Amino acid sequence: MTINAKAIVDCRNATVFQAGHCLGAASIPAAELAQRMHELPKTSEPLGVYGDEQSLDTAVKFLTEKGYQVCQQWLWTPALLECLRAQGQLATGTHSQRLWQPAxxxxxxxxxxxxxxxxxxxxxxxxxxxxxxxxxxxxxxxxxxxxxxxxxxxxxxxxxxxxxxxxxxxxxxxxxxxxxxxxxxxxxxxxxxxxxxxxxxxxxxxxxxxxxxxxxxxxxxxxxxxxxxxxxxxxxxxxxxxxxxxxxxxxxxxxxxxxxxxxxxxxxxxxxxxx
The missing domain is CATH 3.40.50.150 (Vaccinia Virus protein VP39)
Structure with missing residues (x-):
C-alpha cells in the first residue's frame, strides 16, 4: 500500500478507529463531516480517505461536493489492516492527527x-x-x-x-x-x-x-x-x-x-x- 496523500481521513466511527487505524490519520466519522469541516485542511490540499463501504461512499461524495480532491480512497478490510501492520503503519488508540491549521x-x-x-x-x-x-x-x-x-x-x-x-x-x-x-x-x-x-x-x-x-x-x-x-x-x-x-x-x-x-x-x- 502506497500512501501519497499527506492528509488522511478515517471516516469510520470513533470506536472502530481506536481499535486500529492508519498511522497519521484523523478520525472524522462520515456522519460528522458536515459539523466538523473546520477540522479539515484547505480544499486545495488533496485528501486520502478510507473506511467501510458505506462510510467511505458517504465521505467521498460529501468531500467532493464541498470542493475537496480525494486523491486516494481505500476500503478498510482485514487485508488492508495486515498490510498496514506489515509496513509499520498500523496504530491504535484515540490519537487523531490534526489536519487543520490556524491562520x-x-x-x-x-x-x-x-x-x-x-x-x-x-x-x-x-x-x-x-x-x-x-x-x-x-x-x-x-x-x-x-x-x-x-x-x-x-x-x-x-x-x-x-x-x-x-x-x-x-x-x-x-x-x-x-x-x-x-x-x-x-x-x-x-x-x-x-x-x-x-x-x-x-x-x-x-x-x-x-x-x-x-x-x-x-x-x-x-x-x-x-x-x-x-x-x-x-x-x-x-x-x-x-x-x-x-x-x-x-x-x-x-x-x-x-x-x-x-x-x-x-x-x-x-x-x-x-x-
Whole structure:
C-alpha cells in the first residue's frame, strides 16, 4: 500500500478507529463531516480517505461536493489492516492527527514573534472566534484563551475542537454590535493578547485599547479594500482602508503592518502591535 496523500481521513466511527487505524490519520466519522469541516485542511490540499463501504461512499461524495480532491480512497478490510501492520503503519488508540491549521499570521506569531520579542503567554481573547482554530492553537501554546461569538453552534464546535486537542478554553456567547460596551465587566488591562480574524466592527477599537494590558498584543487580520473585487465582503464598513489600523493604534509599538492575500485573491491585513 502506497500512501501519497499527506492528509488522511478515517471516516469510520470513533470506536472502530481506536481499535486500529492508519498511522497519521484523523478520525472524522462520515456522519460528522458536515459539523466538523473546520477540522479539515484547505480544499486545495488533496485528501486520502478510507473506511467501510458505506462510510467511505458517504465521505467521498460529501468531500467532493464541498470542493475537496480525494486523491486516494481505500476500503478498510482485514487485508488492508495486515498490510498496514506489515509496513509499520498500523496504530491504535484515540490519537487523531490534526489536519487543520490556524491562520498563518497566528502561527507565525507563536513560532516567530513570541520568541523574538520575549512574549510570555497569559490571558488571551479571540473576538468573533467562529469554530475556534486560532484560539485553540493559541491555547495549545500556553495562552489561557477565551473565545467570543454570537452563534451558539460555533461555540460548541470550539469546545469540541479544544477537547480533541486536549486543551481547555472558555467560550462566551455575546453580540458585540448592540451599541453597548460588551467588555464593561472586564477589568482594564485584563488580556495579554487579543486577536481578531475576518471581523471588523470599528466601535470596538477604543474598548480593545482598554482591555489589553500595557505590553499586550493585538493581532488583527481582516479584509481590506479591494476584497470586494473578488467577492464578499462588499460593504465598505467591513473593509479596512490602507494604513487604518496603524493610524488607530498609532501610540502602540507596531510590530507588523502588511497585506497578505488569500488563495482567492482577497487582500487581508497582517497587523500586530504591542500596546
Amino acid at each position: 498563518p499570521l497566528v502561527a507565525s506569531f507563536v513560532t516567530e514573534w513570541m520568541p523574538a520579542h520575549g512574549i510570555i503567554p497569559s490571558n488571551g481573547l479571540d473576538i468573533g472566534c467562529g469554530a475556534g482554530r486560532d484560539l485553540v492553537y493559541l491555547a495549545m501554546h500556553g495562552w489561557a484563551m477565551t473565545g467570543i461569538d454570537y452563534i451558539p453552534a460555533a461555540l460548541q464546535r470550539v469546545q469540541q475542537l479544544a477537547a480533541s486537542q486536549h486543551c481547555t478554553v472558555t467560550t462566551w456567547e455575546c453580540d458585540l454590535e448592540t451599541g453597548q460596551n460588551p467588555f464593561a465587566t472586564i477589568a482594564d488591562g485584563h488580556f495579554g493578547l487579543v486577536c481578531v480574524a475576518r471581523y471588523l466592527h470599528r466601535p470596538l477599537f477604543p474598548w480593545l485599547k482598554r482591555i489589553i494590558k500595557p505590553g499586550g498584543i493585538l493581532i488583527y487580520q481582516t479584509f481590506m479594500q479591494g476584497a470586494e473585487q473578488f467577492g464578499s465582503p462588499r460593504n465598505p464598513k467591513f473593509l479596512l482602508k490602507p494604513g487604518e489600523l496603524a493610524a488607530e493604534f498609532a501610540n502602540a509599538n507596531i510590530l507588523l503592518d502588511d497585506i497578505e492575500y488569500l488563495d482567492d485573491g482577497r487582500p487581508v491585513s497582517a497587523f500586530i502591535c504591542q500596546l
